[in-house]
Amino acid sequence: MKDSNEIRKVVLEELRRIAPELEDVQAAKPLRDQVDLDSMDWLNFLVALDERLKVEIPEADYRKLGTLDQIVAYLAAK
């Protein structure tokens, strides 16, 4: 189990790297409704998380990553 606060910080940093205009994120609301992320943005986001957190995310798990809270919980459990 990794530190959730640290993971949340990394996730938000990488999201802002892709979407610099991003301000507040509502952690329990679907991320892709709040941030204009296309498939390429999403893939780049996951590549960045993989590089920084050393967590491999299979495609089959994408559906578990709908909100910021879900992403943090998923990564913390890895």
Added chain:
Amino acid sequence: MIEFKMPSLGADMDEGKLIEWKVKAGDAVKRGDLVAVVETPKAAVDVEIWQSGVVEALVAKPGDTIAVGGVLARLRGAEEAPAAKAAAAPPAATRHPVSPAARQHARELGVDVEQLAGTGPHGSVTLQDVQKAAKRAPAPAPAAAPPAADKLLAMRKAIAAAMSRSKREIPHYYLSQTIPMRRAQAWLTAYNEERPVAGRVLMGALQLKAVARALKDFADLNGFWKDNAYQPSSAIHLGVAISLRQGGLVAPAIHDVAELPLDELMKALADLVRRARAGSLRSSEMSDPTITVTNLGDQGVDAAFPVIYPPQVAIVGFGRLAERPWAEDGMIGAEPTVVASLAGDHRASDGHRGARFLAALAALLQEPEKLT
């Protein structure tokens, strides 16, 4: 003497502003070298030179706005150059990727972006990098560039001009076909399962490959309408519509897509999207598309009916990949499908040909293993 002229980087460009030279008088250049950065209404573009020789004189100065076709520099051809000066100079380096907003802000603050180490994706210089640099060493340079809002307005005007011309001059016809995607989806899932996240291929790349392969048999959709006649292209360079975060879009080319292995195509697509959004496209990418593909599936639309980018004569659209009712052998089930559409220029092709193209595209997507 060779004249190096302001290139046309799209139908929406009448003139360009020279931002900087990457070469100086006396430098040897060869075909394909990046020699200048030119700002168009849509993007700052790395301009390549298409002749080899030695730079005799830089005619245009940074800051000059030059009409398309206007002389930027003069070169001596290889046969004209004195031997002593023909020694190769270091090749022009690729500049740092710089986001358009950062380049704009840097100019306003008098910061030299080429001297900054970028902290953005792949080392690109971000707005924050510029702001930090400005705080460290405030420069007194005057704010010569227009504010970001004006820049966006210029892009909208450029898009307006090209799209108005398209709708005014091109008699569009529109066709669409719903394509079953179960095989393609299953194949791609299995393909990606074996790969690390950085090596995965998006469905959009597979669709680009299928479009390029299908075009091999449809030369009447791949080329340009110029001087009242159709000029087919022997190469298939797909323009890829890429939305920019600050608004607007660009549609630069991936070259020779039909021949690119799928993994290479995916890398090229990722690189193109990154550079388009970081403001680091090349002139050949802006001027070479022979047809454009737009994919709005991520935005949730069922289908796209796009406007042809002149002088091209066709554009292909994809909507979202989703399960939809599908009837077969008297049974209705749910099937993953995508709606592919084609807008064609009726001067260059007919609906009959367009329909056959979409059928060929659908057939290719039923055999995804042949698209690698």
